Amino acid sequence: MKILVTGGLGYIGSHFAVCAIQASKEIVIVDSLENSSLKVLDAIESITGTRPVFYQGKVQDRELMTQVFNAHSFDSVVHFAGYKAVGESTKEPLMYYQNNVAGSAVLMDMMKEYGVNKLVFSSSATVYGVPEFVPYTESHRIAPFNVYGHSKAMTEVMMQGLCEAQPDWSAIALRYFNPVGAHESGDLGEDPKGIPNNLMPFITKVAVGELAELGVFGDDYDTVDGTGVRDYLHVMDLAEGHLKALSWLDANKGFKAVNLGTGNGMSVLQMVESFERVNGVKVPYSIKPRRDGDLPAFWADASLAKELFDWQANRTLDDMMRDSWHWQSRHPRGYQS
């Protein structure tokens, strides 16, 4: 059973690659290396003992993709490749639509041409936009309010249309909440370029001394302590969710969008406190103004994933904190060290 993994050297894709290899799946990775590193391939190999076949390039590159599809007979595709910086997406909308939406269209077209009809796609809870209610269920209305979110929602719409037109297709869009943590080896983790946008890598970079303090974006929200609340889940739980989604595709047809989260919300200050408690490391912080475009609080109703393919997040908040720090402290400069 061969799986094409696009973006397989990125943060989430690489953790999936390890899970898939350890579940005896054969994988082929396509990654542009724009936001990743070849060192990730070495890490996957040292953890699993297997070096996956790798092609460097973009999913929109039909010539490359033709070469890949000609060389391998795939059973399914897990599509992680995509840009994910919300701020950048607002400044460079066409770049995001080209890469995330047009790229997905090329990929699905190639799949159709080669008779590969099972697809798992990295979507995001950001497709829901301002909550009408929390926890978000999959039937919450879709109303993203930035280009990145639109690019995810548009790809979901394409997948749905294709599944309606092609009755032999099955596809799942996994709507991730906030992935954190790292592989337990400490040799695979999140390695954002430059100053991180997201909370967890910011915390670990303060802890390791690379950044002086964490800015907490707002403490006057209507939440437990005034700071923003999110549903953080361990990246290995998330990775395993893709394997379970793939087994649903084996036995079912049609399109589904499914939340992957723990179902629990944690505030920014609760995250800082648990990081300090679990790891015995101080994280200095100060309160800053709210960040533009931030929502106060949201978390997942994750019951559909349980019902459809028996997935639930098993790792605890302490596991997330321990593994994030294990990775960052073993690799203070990410894959450069």
Ligand code: UD1
């Ligand atoms: C952000 C994106 C979302 C994307 C996700 C994963 C926005 C508005 N949303 O989600 O679309 O899918 O990243 O890439 O950018 N925080 C701080 N200080 C920091 C960083 C974050 O206080 O230095 C707070 C935020 O205000 C928020 C929480 O931590 O309350 C989580 O932030 P973050 O990790 O950026 O995730 P999201 O905003 O949920």
